[in-house]
Amino acid sequence: MTAAREAAGGDPRATLDPATRERDVRPIVARPRPGLSAGAITLTAIAAAALLFGLLEERRRAAVVPAVAPSGAAEVVAAPPPLMIPPAPPTPAPSRAVAPSAPEPHPMSAPVAPAVSTHARTPAGATGPSVGTPAPAPAKTPSTPAAPPRVAPGQALIVDTSAPPDVDHGTDAAADEKNGAGRQPVLSTSRARATMLANRATTVAQGTLIPAVLETGFDSTSPGFARALVQRDVRGFDGTRVLIPRGSRLIGDYGSDTQRGQNRAVILWSRLIRPDGVTIAIGSPAADPVGRGGVRADVNTHFLERFSGAILQSVLDLGVTMAGRGSRSPVIVALPGAGSRVAATVPATGSDIVPTLRVPPGRSVGVFVARDLDFTESEAAR
Structure with a gap:
């Protein structure tokens, strides 16, 4: 039966009786063809791996070692050229001290005689133009700058000595205003005398x-x-x-x-x-x-009354800033002075409020x- 099946091309239906084939409800399945064995697949994989390893190793060596030798490699000098030593500077010649020459004498000029007027002297009592010697100009006295007014470094101490020395403080009714609250202490430097307290x-x-x-x-x-x-x-x-x-x-x-x-x-x-x-x-x-x-x-510091104007101005500035921002825009546009114009209508009375x-x-x-x-x-x- 196997030989007949192989002769029919591997189709098992060819060996069945036509009458039996029509009545049989079992599926007709052909066997798979035999493929490569496991040993053949293993050898093929090993060979492929060895080939791949050899290709990668060859590529690595080609990347490390240059394929072409550099030109002039054989002409590389084994030793570096000698260094050039500059020549020594010439020795300067010794300088000779030159004695200073004597100053040349300058001829002194003769004194010039004063000029004598060639005009004849006018006799006394005669009229006529006369040339007189001009009077010397008066010497200028250097002006001394005026001293700046003296400014006292601190408050001046004023001592009133017009009051009589013996004053009865118990009967002075006019001292009520001077002894009130807020009176500044007064420093007196007058001579004090000890007395006996009366009554x-x-x-x-x-x-x-x-x-x-x-x-x-x-x-x-x-x-x-x-x-x-x-x-x-x-x-x-x-x-x-x-x-x-x-x-x-x-x-x-x-x-x-x-x-x-x-x-x-x-x-x-x-x-x-x-x-x-x-x-x-x-x-x-x-x-x-x-x-x-x-x-x-x-x-009672009246905190809300004092700072309500500043708080309101801050809220107005924030509202104007948020109103200038688009619904989908991430940029906030602040209009300069927009909140200040609105807050200008708010009376600034915070600075006038004092605590109670x-x-x-x-x-x-x-x-x-x-x-x-x-x-x-x-x-x-x-």
Whole structure:
């Protein structure tokens, strides 16, 4: 059967009976033709690899070794040519010192005689033109430059000696304005004489600190008046009498001239009223309980009011910049002065706004006595 199949060209259908071929439903598959063996394929691959290796090796050698020898290679000199040594410079001839020649004498010229006028002298009393010797020109006096005005390096110290030496500070009512808050210290260089403090039992000396508590509030928006109550008894200089009893009332005033960075309220106490009706012009500034100038206050800096104009201008500039940018363009076009023209309509009031100081009622304060307070007459009337 195999021989018949091979005779039919490898087609298995040729060996089947025609009747059986029609009834058989099995597929008819021919066997594959025999190919190269595994050994032949291996030898072929080895030969191809050896051929490829030989070609690559030959190409590498051709790239490393030049195919043509350089021209004149046989004429290369084994040793370099000798160096050229320059000749030595000639030795300079010794110079001979030449003696200086004597100066030639110059002939001195004879003095020239003064010219004598050939005109005849005019007799006395005769009229006629006369030639006189011109008068010498006056010598010029060198002008001395005027000294610049002297400028004092600092503030001049002025001492007022017109006031009498003995001044009673306890009865000077005109010193209220001079002893107020904000008074600059005055340096006096006049001679000081020691004196005895008069009425020590009935005098509250300068520098005494009177503790008090505020009855009214403080607001620096507008000027106004303040009132406080004394917390403790204040005795005289020798401590024998109570001159300012507890419950005495202090009357003062304050202004609205607040400055940037200020955080302490300035109050000037002008009058003190005791519970028994005795009153005195105290004229002393307010202080805190430890004697520092001013009263600690709550500060409102008005941040939004001061910087709202600058914030609005920045927002307007940003809006104008974003409006000038295209929807698909990556480039931002800023129009110069576009935001400034819009922001020019915004009133620039930030620089005029000053902080507001507020002190609530009930805060502890102090009164720094600026001058001697004499209660002699009131104590004598009791």
